[in-house]
Amino acid sequence: MTSALLHSDVDREFVRKAPDSPTPAAHRHVTKEPTMTTTTTNSTLFEIDIESRFAAIVDQLTRRGFLAGGITAAGILGLAACGSSAADDPASAAPTRTIEAPLGASLVVPSEPKRVVALGASISNLCELGVPVVGTWTNAENAVPAAYKAAVAKLPKVQAADGTIDVEAIAALRPDLIFVWSGVSALERIEKIAPTFVYDSSSSITWQQRAQQTAYAVDKINAFDVARKAYRAEVARIRTAYAAQLANNHWYVVTPWDDANFQLEAVSTPGPAALKELGARFGKQQKHADTAANGGSKLSMELITDLSDADAMIFDDNGYGSTDGTLISANGRHLISQPAWKRLPAVTSGAMTVYNAFNIDNFTSGTAYLHAIEALCKKLKG
Structure with missing residues (x-):
């Protein structure tokens, strides 16, 4: 097969941060990371x-x-x-x-x-x-x-x-x-x-x-x-079938960081990128995440209430492999135990799902993530 150089045939919004370890996704938030220049x-x-x-x-x-x-x-x-x-x-x-x-x-x-x-x-x-x-x-x-x-x-x-x-x-x-x-x-x-x-x-x-x-x-x-092609067909189907739920509600992708902080993921990472492609509307705090270094905005536990405008949330559990709602990481369990977290509208309404969105790097997990978003859409008003 003869190859030439590619610049844009695959969508640019699906950007992953450069890894700084052999398991960049699995260990990304276990310890504080250096800021990477891409x-x-x-x-x-x-x-x-x-x-x-x-x-x-x-x-x-x-x-x-x-x-x-x-x-x-x-x-x-x-x-x-x-x-x-x-x-x-x-x-x-x-x-x-x-x-x-x-x-x-x-x-x-x-x-x-x-x-x-x-x-x-x-x-x-x-x-x-x-x-x-x-x-x-x-x-x-x-x-x-x-x-x-x-x-x-x-x-x-x-x-x-x-x-x-x-x-x-x-x-x-x-x-x-x-x-x-x-x-x-x-x-x-x-x-x-x-x-x-x-x-x-x-x-x-x-x-x-x-x-x-x-x-x-x-x-x-x-x-x-x-x-x-099969993946793109699913994107098109969900974007059309749930256009109102995606556009008329506020969405966030949140990742636990350590015992004192959590991270709001930027649209340069796979989780929010897929939401953006589906036509989702993000909450007012998203602009801070999108301009922050390291692919998101790191926030202290005291700022959990800043997520109160979210109607639906994806909980990206510390880069671990959960796609069934099971919280694997200690940091994840610590975050959801906070009283302020338990009072968030998206949490009290059940419009939150756990998915390891940062580790998406193939069509199997990418399609499963689309289906997790679809399941959330079914809980929301259009």
Whole structure:
């Protein structure tokens, strides 16, 4: 596949902050983070004519009857095991292809990777695409959809929670492709083990763009195209069906920070970005979150009452993996125990849901989040 440079084919409002740890979402608010400076992407992405591909792919699938039953994105892609037997032979002799990596370097990779190591990268995308993963980072299971959690939990962990990478352990897994963020201290040693696809952690790219990069690297861009089309169809359906509930109520996405503070998420993060795309109206405090550094406005517990204008809220529980209303983090339980929190209109009316929106980086979790918003809309007046 020939690639050129991409600038805007995937929606720009889905912006993720640059990670500063191997598990950027899972540990983002456990400790105070340094302010990250992001740059606008230019030559770090790939030009892929998604819409024209969709036309051909959907036409082909429809004629074959695959879309007639309303098949979901997950159904199209298939649920991956996210694991590979250690006895499998590495694909060193397998056919290869040359791709353009995000940082501008050409990279020779297996045409069909068989033993992939994902370090602080989009393991959810690899699972969703059916790519065999043989090693990953500590706590990666907290950042993937429920369908992949058990398999990912069993994978060898070659990167610690503090970012330390066990290069020897990676080599022992005999990977044929490695995914990693830029800036890791052991990068030069890692690159000597196997072809290494380096995500640019300094750039402000969307979760859909990163998912596209991952699909491109493993030669599954067609699967990405079909999944994205299904996701976009859900966006359009919910935006139309619940236009009044989304536009006539005030929305916030709130994240617990520590025992003294919480954060109001900015529209540059996945949770509010999806709400914005659906046509949601935010509360009056949103403007402060959108102009703050680090993707949101950190507020003290004394300012909980500033959320009183919210009719509906998404509670992003500290970057942990809950999508069923269960509060996992101690900080999350502490925030909802505050008397002022319990008196918020959105809380007393039951118009709050718990969803790990910050960890959205694939179409499975992205679609599930849309459905969580839809469930809230059903509780609201138009």
